[in-house]
Amino acid sequence: MEISILPISSIHKDQLIRAGYTSLESLVVVSPYRLAQELNILQEEALHIVKEALKYSGAGGVQTGRSFFKGCQSAWEMLEEEKILNYISTGCEDFDDILGGGISCKEVTEVGGVPGIGKTQLGIQLAINVQVPLAYGGLGGKAVYIDTEGSFMPERAYQVAEACIMDTLDKFAFHKDFEICKEVMQPKFFLSNIIYFRICSYTEQISVINNLHKFLEERKDVKVVIIDSITFHFRRDFKDMLRRTRVLADMSQN
Incomplete structure (x- = not known):
């Protein structure tokens, strides 16, 4: 949950974001003394912020019995x-x-490399390949x-969709559902199923992820x-490495 829901001043909200506290979960584990030092505010103000975070996150109460162990298996x-x-097949x-079957669902896969190595190309490819119908061995999603970088090109996505369809x-030319699936296997249909967010700042990125x-x-x-890429705005706008690490860690957990 975002800190924007807290009934605190906008100045404190801005200070929290700049200090790397972008979610309630990151606030409930910090001491008021430490928070006061990091934000350069009174300890009473920090105590109020932490109390509100506990209240709105639901962490203020005591969990017992089955509710505490809800996530176990x-x-x-x-x-x-x-x-x-x-x-999801990479194509x-x-x-x-090498990846053990492709890009695994229910997991986070991080792709790194120098500019021009093909990270965006892979992202576009996955956004297309995930849509291949179930009857054709895809996920139909x-x-x-x-x-975040403005590197997504719909023209390139159209080309990738055409190649994937072909x-x-x-x-699967001899598949029993060939004619049915052939009707939806159109580039326009594939591009319509890519929900696109253009992110222009780290605060906007934090808000979207949260x-x-x-x-x-x-x-x-x-x-x-697909996030392309997760660190772009943080390389430019964050000077404090500790705060940047904390914000990126929160984002990874989400």
Whole structure:
């Protein structure tokens, strides 16, 4: 949950974001004394902020019994989940084999490398490949593409969609549902299922990531979220490395 919901002054909210506290979860674990030092405010003010964070996050009460252990599961359940885990193909069989089947769903995959190595190309490819119908071995889902650098090109996405469609139809030309799936296998249909966010600042990025779960609750058919890239605005706008690390860690947890 975002700190924007807290009934505190806008000045304190801005100080919290600049100090790296972008979510209630990051606030409830810090001491008022430390918070007062980091924000350069009175300890009474810091105590008020922490109390409000505890209240709104629901961490102020005592959890007992089953509610506390709601997220637990057995090792057998974990193994069964791994067996039915879905993968998004990268479009390259050798690359999929290296990754153990492709890009794994329900996990975070970080792709790094120097400029021009193909990170954006891979992101666009995954946003297209995740839409391949179930009958053709895909996931039949939609994609969320969060673009912080302005590097997403719809023209390139159209080309990738055309190539993906051609390759898929050639491979499954004799499938019993070929004619039905052929109707939806159109570039326009693929591009319509890429939900695009253009991010222009680190505060905007924090807000989108913190509220993404609400957005996805209404769109159960989204099967992949691509952020290209997660560190762009933080390389330019953050001088304090400790604060930057904290903000990125919170974002990774979300």
